Amino acid sequence: MREAPYKPTKNIVLSLYYAQHQSPMPPLLLFFLSILFLFTYSYSSSESIPFRSELEVNLLFEGWLMKHNKTYKENSFEKAKRYDIFKDNLRYIDEHNGGNHTFTLFLNVFADLTVEEYRDTYLGSLPPLPKETVGSNSDIYNDNFDDFGSEIPNSTDWRASGAVTPVKHQGACFCCWAFAAVATVEGINQIVTGELISLSVQQIVDCYSKSCDRGYIDDALKYIRRNGGIDSDVDYPYNATYEQCDKKKEGKKVVTIDTYQHLSENNEPRLKMGVAKQPVAVGIHAYERAFQLYGHGIFTSKCGTRIDHAVTIVGYGNEDKLDYWIIKNCWGNFWGEAGYMRLERNVESIKGKCGIAQYPYIPLKKKKASSLE
Template sequence: MGTVALIIILFLSVFFISCSSSTRSEYEMKLLYEGWLVEHHKNYNDLFEKDKRYEIFKDNLKYIDEHNAGNHTYQLGLNLFADLTVDEYQNNDLGFNPLSKMNMTYKVSSRYMLDKGEELKLPNSVDWREKGAVTHVKNQGKCNSSWAFTTIATIESLNKIVTGELISLSEQELIDCYRKGCGRDDPVKAFEFIILNHGIDTAEDYPYRAVYSKCDLSKKKKKVVSINGYVLGPFNNENAMKGGGGKATCYWRC
């Protein structure tokens, strides 16, 4: 059964690449949908829900095809969220809470500013994947924990840049020991927790489960990677990121 499912998925993958929404028949889209259900282990409570998700799936597929037919630097494809509307995805799967930052006043931090007339020479772009500073793609599931993944990804990359070692760290420790539950939250507070905790454990030792569990104090004591502080820069300000006289707020022992 597993081999048959794999063959169907591979066939549909080739079929998807070679077709566009303007040439797909209803039968072809239905076949693609059924293969997608198998690939992502999707099960619905009733036929009404399945049909509803199919209509959303078709809309998303149309959007993907129209995008890929245009002149873009990137291509889109189907993933496990293909049966969700944009609103559903934003409400259910995004966990960052920006409200505490909306009215923040940024102070000048001279340590992160260039002297007048000084020019900082930077490359046009940097792909940190090529430098091995990005871990594999992770899946938060239905926990609204993107804030935790944001925090952990930042520290993982920073640790690689500073020490040369890329270590996958534990989002689950933040959920269990800092927030004590799934839901929206603020990465800044998660940074503060890691500082006060003197570090964070690895994902291998404290694996992600996408649900809240009681904080494992024995693992909470394992502080594999730590940080001393963090810096917040103004929103949408590339000049400040380069150190070119923008405003930034330095916290703790930056």
């Protein structure tokens, strides 16, 4: 049962006025009202499920289109289809946000996609092959934190330490696995050298994968090690599609790693130790609609453990007695908390929330001895 009806805002009253007087709303006014109302919606929450008129939903949709610079090539059928999907997602968001949860949903960049479309377009990480099938070409598969000591920080955020580059967007290329791996190499390079360099995912797509197909986190790290390094994103920029490998740029080893490690599986305490030392690449199950439309807060929704996406853990913490991981995604700034999610930590399942503890990887890079020593 719905609670008290939603009270129209001034924007909606104006819309109704123009509608009742059968007078078209001036385009400039529609533009400002749509944007204003979208941002009013985006940064407020309601304790009850609001009743939304068709005019209100339409304003939200038009504002959302402008905010995300979305067009449908003047295809009225496609726009009508997207509007219906948007409206259904808005209903789902309102129902969730009207309840008592640790996180809110949001009209983010995926608000005009069904959950099936979202999955088919943006989820592209594969779980590693069984270790016994890897063969003699494998790299190091163990972890060793004996040198860490007994003091592990209660919270860590590598963004604050300058070891995390700005959030990127994979687009329609299934290379989240490469983004996650590259983010860990950027992180360890900054930790060791003090220099934060944005690195080339496009190089991995062109020169290793030779496609935009789904892939494995460890393969990206393996490629970087065996290639002797990786070029910068500035020199070899990302374009969300496969192109022929630029061999000249592939030869520019701007950042190198010594090797990589597969950390202990299904062990959140060990994973915490890893993240306390450096960013960690992991696979997760991101299929759920709540994950698609995540906006803010600690994600505690039910999710599976079948890996279909890859992200980078860049920290961890606690809020209101609830532990969480900080994960960096590759869906741009208009998803989640400016491209990040806080995901529940220390759950009952040994696999972690959404399977996050199953397949963690880190690159290794040693400090080079000074020539003066």
